Amino acid sequence: MSHLVILPILLPLVAGALLLLLSRHDERLRQALGLVSAVAQLALAIAVLAGVADGSYLVYALGDWPAPFGIVLVADRLSAVMLLVTAVVAVAALLYATTVPRPGAHFQALFQFQLLGINGAFLTGDLFNLFVFFEVLLIAFYALLFQGLGAERVRAAVHAVVLNLIGSALFLFAVGTLYAATGTLNFADLARVVPALEPDVVPLARTGALLLLVVFALKAAVLPLGFWIPQAYAAAPAAAAALFAVLTKVGVYAMLRVYPLAFGDPAGELAGVAAAWVLPAALVTLAFGALGVLGSRTLRAAAGWLVVYSVGTLLVAVGLFSAAGYRAALYYTVHSTLAGAAMFLLVDLVARHRGLVCDRLDRAAPIGHAALLGSLYFVGALAVAGLPPLTGFTGKLLVLDAARESGVAGLAWSVLLAGTLVVIVALARVGSAVFWRTSDGPEVTDALSRRAVASVVLLLGTLVAMVAGGGVVTAFASSTARQLAEPASYVSAVIAPDVEGPAHRRRLE
Secondary structure (H helix, E strand, C coil): CCHHHHHHHHHHHHHHHHHHHCCCCCHHHHHHHHHHHHHHHHHHHHHHHHHHCCCCCEEEEHHHCCCCCCCEEEECHHHHHHHHHHHHHHHHHHHHHCCCCCCCCCHHHHHHHHHHHHHHHHHECEHHHHHHHHHHHHHHHHHHHCCCCCHHHHHHHHHHHHHHHHHHHHHHHHHHHHHHHHCCCEHHHHHHHHHHCCCCCHHHHHHHHHHHHHHHHHHCCCCCCCCCHHHHHHHCCHHHHHHHHHHHHHHHHHHHHHHHHHCCHHHHHHCCCCHHHHHHHHHHHHHHHHHHHHHCCEHHHHHHHHHHHHHHHHHHHHCCCCHHHHHHHHHHHHHHHHHHHHHHHHHHHHHHCCHHHCCECCCECCCCCHHHHHHHHHHHHHHHHCCCCCHHHHHHHHHHHHHHCCCCHHHHHHHHHHHHHHHHHHHHHHHHHHHCCECCCCCCCCCCCHHHHHHHHHHHHHHHHHHHCHHHHHHHHHHHHHHHHCCHHHHHHHCCCCCCCHHHHHHHC
16 A cells, blocks of 8 residues: 555645644745645655556555545556646746735635645545545635635636535535445446446436536536636636646546546446537537637636637547547646646736736737747747647647547537637737737836746746657557556456455345
């Protein structure tokens, strides 16, 4: 049993509690502690990734109770990659937060608690604790949205709270329904039990699986359930919004974790229960996300709609439910999370140097430090639009290649390529409005924060590093995809061969 697996959960828990105790102390002390915690989590994520890189699993049974009777944490290639991406975003976001005056007495603690929920969601081995960690990250999300108050921020936060509370209630209904049908909530045990369900129980299990899909779609910003995302993310503090870019990927991760494992090809009548729904919803989300970017009137709104657009593109790959689709999904998840977080930080940095116009796409005096900020925007725009030579181009090629072998290749290619064109036009419009269409007047001469620039460079530099190590990254994505497509190894790693499942125990009774 590897104790390494629980450390990414314990570290932000301890750091968050300590930061609460220090809430009345000097802000620089809290910033330093938060940043040290994030860097330590990055080191832990690298260690976890090294431990599973050969295809093995790290399993931690709390209280030494074996699955499916006890709570287990499981790390594999997929969860390790998500931990690493989250840690990179956290380091960049907290570095940027050190340049923001008065971010809020509890900002640092709430940030750590959100990391606790995110890391726990990536590592948990059962549905109920997935719900628990979802609630942990959502509570921190609500509180971070309310940081700073203001009418716009409160309105966005109320919408987010109401919709996610409805999602939490549906999550409980889905968990209860699946438990009533299968007698288990452990992911690995579900993979064993679902294929052997009696015919009269199958409709109940299907209902639970589809309810669960609705919950994950809400978390992942799938339209029409994700219409609140652009407004909420645009109203949030920039450092928090950068971390929020990971939140939608938690919903996508949950789909990748649950449906190939418990409802994949071996699941009998329930095989592919989500397949008919994910791809159509993904194409609609992609199209509306691209149009949302085009119609945005502020920089922050454009960044929010880019999240919706990237989720739509990502779910096109997930909705194929094939090894090629999983490979494309993993690569594009890493790319879109880093690129989305970079854009939230960058647009806030640009808005700081536009005077009273702030992030509105109105004519303004020449922006200060235009050469540097314009160059960063150009690199970020290339990445999110999917143009060569950056990772967005490779990610979209992988998605297009995965869709080529499906029966919906024509539709998927048409929507994806048309959406890309719309986003290119939208980002060109934003760039010209900010950097070229300036009014007469003195240039804004505010000092440029080196730490703020460094945080953006860290995220964009990671994307460049992915391009430089493209062969290694795509090979790792391919091996992870094969692991997802063949869940038997996950089941055997988590559950001992001599442990009987709930269906067998019921027959004995």
